[in-house]
Amino acid sequence: MLIEGVFAVPVASGFTTADEVDRAGVRIGVKRGSACDLFLSRTLRHATAVRGDEGVDVFRAEGLEVAAGFGQPMAEYVARHPGVRLAEGAFMQIRQAVGTTVNRLPESVAFLREVVEELKADGFVARALSRAGQAPTLVAPPA
Incomplete structure (x- = not known):
């Protein structure tokens, strides 16, 4: 089984793929201490991880450019919030x-x-x- 880390962005965002997100000035909401947080902490070169109790909550509360999380919960979040979409592709994979x-x-x-x-x-x-x-x-x- 593969568990993928994906990014959600506002519908109007210029980001289309996960590979485009790591840019200066980009803030990514992520759940503090999660596998996504640990991965992004090791791999981000330009963007900044903003940690919170839940990545989508800090994304929404602080008006961040990107939210990070696992594929299925993020897809469910996007389905409930019409102003948000998933960027294509995954930024990480966890192989069980x-x-x-x-x-x-x-x-x-x-x-x-x-x-x-x-x-x-x-x-x-x-x-x-x-x-x-x-x-x-x-x-x-x-x-």
Whole structure:
């Protein structure tokens, strides 16, 4: 499964893609201490992260240029707020993983890789995501 970090911007914003956001003078609302905050703290070169209890709340309250968050909650936010849209693309991806003990590592890794790929290919992961109220598009592409 992939969890993507995306940007929301005002409809009238000149930003069309996530890659365009890191510019001088751009302020990005982000949830303090979140994975998005940690990623942006390491990668932003020109824009400034403005931290709050919720990224969209500080974005709205302070009239920021951009809000950062995870894909599905941000899509839901945009759907409820007609003056806001998503910039195309993701600024980060978090790949979910499966762990194992180290005592049988090569065999365990091979087995887990095979099982996970099979579960993705036969639609099990997409159906599980749907049952959990998540978008089936979050399924990671084949390895």
